[in-house]
Amino acid sequence: MDTTAPSLFLAILIACLIVGVLIIFFTATMLRYQKKNLILYKAKLAAEITTLEKERTRMAEDLHDELGPVLAGIKLKLNSLDLPEPRDKAMLDKVHFDIVALINRMKDISNDLMPAVLIKKGFVRAMEITAEEMNQHKGLEVHFSADDIPTLESLVSVNLYRICQEILTNTIKHARAKTLSIHFERSGHLLILTSVDDGKGFDHRVASSQGSGYGLMNLHNRTEMLGGELFVESTPGLGTKYRIEIPFSL
Structure with a gap:
């Protein structure tokens, strides 16, 4: 009895099974790798966003706590000046206007960085x-x-x-x-x-x-x-x- 054909069929079947197992193993490995990369990406993204928000908060606090009082002090000193010359007084009024505008702009920037009401x-x-x-x-x-x-x-x-x-x-x-x-x-x-x-x-x-x-x-x-x-x-x-x-x- 010729056993060549059944043996060949069995060999092909075994080869197909091996290839199938390798494909499944490779696919599972790739999926695990992609899942791991996704987890790492999300962790990195979360860390970057958290760091960004902390930096925003720090900058907002610095503007409010350090630069704010300095500008307010300058404004008070300008208000205390009494200049008799109309030209000097007009210039003082212009500087006062610019200081007020700067204070308001600083408040806007601080609020954009981290609104106090949000916290x-x-x-x-x-x-x-x-x-x-x-x-x-x-x-x-x-x-x-x-x-x-x-x-x-x-x-x-x-x-x-x-x-x-x-x-x-x-x-x-x-x-x-x-x-x-x-x-x-x-x-x-x-x-x-x-x-x-x-x-x-x-x-x-x-x-x-x-x-x-x-x-x-x-x-x-x-x-x-x-x-x-x-x-x-x-x-x-x-x-x-x-x-x-x-x-x-x-």
């Missing part, structure tokens, strides 16, 4: 004030609303605030919107932040295929750091909707 009152109150200020100065009608949200950790509050800042910036710079509505709520074990504008919108599929812009990348990075997901809905001419879902537990 003292939390995310919701900080956003209420931001919306009020935007409505007064930026030409964009901003509506912010929030459900009754428990106290959030500082890291969560800061990153949610930065996410909203990025959405506001993107809307002002690119959307040409008249109104922007932002709502913050808790649903089960999720914190949900939703924003909707009536701007020009964009083709999200095209933007994703070409690589996200810096603003959209920031939104993704901040959301990922909090372990959440970012959903974007946008169509040319129909505005843009962002939905951020972040896991939350008491």
Whole structure:
């Protein structure tokens, strides 16, 4: 009896099994490697963002605690001067005006770096004030609303605030919107932040295929750091909707 054919078939079968095992092993190894890299990337990203926020806080405190009193002292000394010459008095008034403008600008920069109300009152109150200020100065009608949200950790509050800042910036710079509505709520074990504008919108599929812009990348990075997901809905001419879902537990 000729056993060549069965032996050949068995050899091919064994070879296929070996190749299959090698492919499965290689695929599993690559998946583990990618998962490890993703974990390391997220850890690095979290460390970079945390360091950035600490530096922002330090700079804001330095401006407020060190430069602020110096400028206020200069302003008081200028106010105490009594110059009889009209020309000198006019120059003094001009310097006084510039000092006041510098103090106000310094307060704005300090607030942009790390709003004091965000640290003292939390995310919701900080956003209420931001919306009020935007409505007064930026030409964009901003509506912010929030459900009754428990106290959030500082890291969560800061990153949610930065996410909203990025959405506001993107809307002002690119959307040409008249109104922007932002709502913050808790649903089960999720914190949900939703924003909707009536701007020009964009083709999200095209933007994703070409690589996200810096603003959209920031939104993704901040959301990922909090372990959440970012959903974007946008169509040319129909505005843009962002939905951020972040896991939350008491």
